[in-house]
Amino acid sequence: MAYGMHKPAAKMDEALPVGNGRLGAMVFGDLKMKRIQLNEDSMWPGGPVWGNSRVPQRFRAFRALLREGKPHEVDAAYMG
Numbered sequence: 001m002a003y004g005m006h007k008p009a010a011k012m013d014e015a016l017p018v019g020n021g022r023l024g025a026m027v028f029g030d031l032k033m034k035r036i037q038l039n040e041d042s043m044w045p046g047g048p049v050w051g052n053s054r055v056p057q058r059f060r061a062f063r064a065l066l067r068e069g070k071p072h073e074v075d076a077a078y079m080g
Contacts, residue, residue, distance in 0.1 A: 008029045008030035009026075015027055023039070024038070024039045062074045062077065
């Protein structure tokens with residue numbers, strides 16, 4: 001099976017989805033500048049019901065760290 005694009009995707013809903021259900025990606029198809037958005041399911045427990053009331057607050061803190069350019073601190077906090 002082969003997929004093709006006439007032009008690179010400008011928005012996520014134009015990109016080609018690839019993955020196996022646990023690890024996925026959206027491929028935008030620009031040959032000059034590769035753009036791939038990754039999604040890995042362990043960061044999202046699924047659905048609007050979290051089951052853990054701390055999770056939304058933790059994600060707010062994670063987003064703040066990411067805005068400050070501290071992705072390694074997010075990894076350490078999430079895994080810790």
